[in-house]
Amino acid sequence: MLVLRLVLSTVLVVAVAALPPCDDARRLSGSPCDPQINPLPPTALPTQLPTQTILVPMTSASPPLAPRLHVEPVCFADKSFEPLPGAFKPWVAYKYLKANGPFVTTVSKDLMGGQTLKVQNAGKPIEVVNFNCVHEDNEWKARVKDTALLQDILTVRLHDGWCDAWPAKDGPKPPHCLIPVEKCLLQDISLYRSMDDMLGLRLDYGHCPISAVPGTRLPGEKQATIMVGLKRVPDTGTLSTPNVRGFFEDVCHTTNPAATPASTSLDLNKAKEPNAQENCFAASADSEDVSSLNEFATLPCFNDFRVYTLLDVNNRFPVLPVMDSDYAWLLSKLPVGRNPQDSPCAKVNQAKAMFGAVKMDRVCVHFEGMQERTCNNTCGKTCLPSKPFTATTTGGPTIPPPLCIDCEAYEIIYALIATFLVVMLSYYTYLSNTMSFVAVWFFVPLPENPHQSFNNLGPQNVPHHTKLNKHLHMPAFMGMFFIAGVWSFIIYYCINFFDTLLCWLIGMEQCIRVLPFQYWFDEAHYMAVNGTFAQNQLSHLTVDEAGRWIWPHVGPRRIINNDWCPGRLIGMIVATWLSTWFLLCWWRAEQKVAIMKTTIKQEVIVEEQGLGGGMAAVGGSAAGAGGMLTKTLAFFGGSYVPQQ
Secondary structure (H helix, E strand, O other), rough: OOOOOOOOEEEEEEEEEEOHHHHHHHHOOOOOOOOOOOOOOOOOOOOOOEEEEEEEEEEOOOOOOOOOOEEEEEOOOOOOOOOOOOOOOOHHHHHHHOOHHEEEOOOOOOOOOOEEEEEEEOOOOOOHHEEEEEEEEEEEEEEEEEHHHHOOOOOOEEOOOOHHHHHHHHHHOOOHHHHEEEEOOEEEEEEEOOOOOOOEEEEEEEEEEOOOHHHHHHHHHHHHEEEEEEEEEEOOOOOOOHHHHHHHHHHHHHHOOOOOHHHHHHHHHHHHHOOOOOOOOOEEEEEEEEEEOOOOOOOOOOOOEHHHHHEEOOOEEEEEEHHHHHHHHHHHOOEEOOHHOOOOOOOOOOOOOEEEEEEEEEEEEEEEEEOOOOOOOOOOOOOOOOOOOOOOOOOOOOOOOOOOOHHHHHHHHHHHHHHHHHHHHHHHHHHHHHHHOOOOOOOEEEEEEHOOOOOOOOOOHHHHHHHOHHHHHHHHHHHHHHHHHHHHHHHHHHHHHHHHHHHHHHHOOOEEEEEOOHHHOOHHHHHHHHOOOOHHHOHHHHHHHHOOOOOOOOOOOOOOOOOOOOOOOOHHHHHHHHHHHHHHHHHHHOOOOOOOOOOOOOOOEOOOOOOOOOOOOEEOOOOOOOOOHHHHHHHHHHHOOOOO
């Protein structure tokens, strides 16, 4: 059986003789061919069959396998691995760091791209008098003096970015906006060179008093470093530079007492031509929050640290300009490390590794003292309002303006509760004032003259206040007018205050807002819902919320920018005020005075019987006009003798 194999390499044509049929059959069956034994003398050779060809690949030598690389894990806790004296351990660990894929993560989406790294006092020139020179780890280190620690020289504070867009109309920022996520103090400004003639600059932060450290860490053990790229620029008299050479020359090489602070200070304002509408020399920074895989151990491989890499607006690493002559001078003076790992562009060390986990993010850089003066970096989780650089703008999601919306259901509840309370309190307030004085009774004529008879008094005999006390009629009405007004204002605003407390307690949006502290609009939630311009149009109040009934147990949606409106309760207050006043006036007009009926019962004792008749009874209990003598005296005297 012939097999044709097609290959892409060079082939070799080989001619072979056809095998005997028996051998072919045996080979196909898998049994070996036995040697043939022929005792007869050899005969003539048979006719030679035509030759056949097959294609076989040409063999070539395979390349030798590379030796397997052995990676040695190292840690600072191991005595066998000791960095150079004075080496900044986060920088050493970062050069040996190995992080596998599952251990490279990002911050949460609420913080991603929104955190702000604020560099304090970046706009002030960094003077030489506040630093000492330290020669460690083949580096020049300008170390901050103890007396200058309170000056917060380039102190960095990491904020979450949510408070950067705090509206100015809402007053000062809340207290939590003033507390950073991390705060680190500058220790050294380190300058070094590599074996391939490159300069590197770092800002080393040896103490972070505020940091999200694990529970087993002591406060302040976390450290940070900022890598700053240096770029060579031609020697020209017009281009300004931050004066890297002048600063380190005076700190670590030769001290010139006659030098002025302007000639020796490191001034970041000169890293770029001043323009308040353009970004600063560094617009953002890559943030790498590094931790050891055994960070919760008693002796972890290394302590947590954070590495920032400054980048310009075009994501380029070299940000600080250094003139060619200054660059060459620094290269000639700085020592060269023996380890190729010292190069800023060195490949990752393959023989040794410190295994860890990295949490990545891109943060905005805010240079305090330079912001909006010599440059402007727009930072924050939400976009800040800014003036457009051109006359035309492109459409996109926008924050809707604050509006006062109708809250019919809430207003009904407000009116029901307030009306009941206002009427009740106004009524008892009026009674408490009118009855607080001592009542004085006067004799006044009553309707239908009940004093002329001994019949019982009825409703027809009780007069109204308005008829008897006509001079108190209008003062009473005016008093009830002010009483009802005061209680109307107090009750409605108290209901609104308790409504605010209830909404805060259950986490619901308040619909009726009348005071500044009640206003709050979650712009981040709005932008998350309205990611496009079309969605933004659908969620505006005039289209999406017009005429929609807002249930009290649900509240308005969070995407509605419900403003605080101080006059939105005035209508209900006036309605309740006047309604209560009319009700009280009607009650006062129909109110009847209190009357007192006094009944006097008299008993007269006289002679019933006198001379000739005796004294049988007195006091008018006996019949007759009395005795004869009594009648006679009464006749002559002209007096009247009562008849019983």
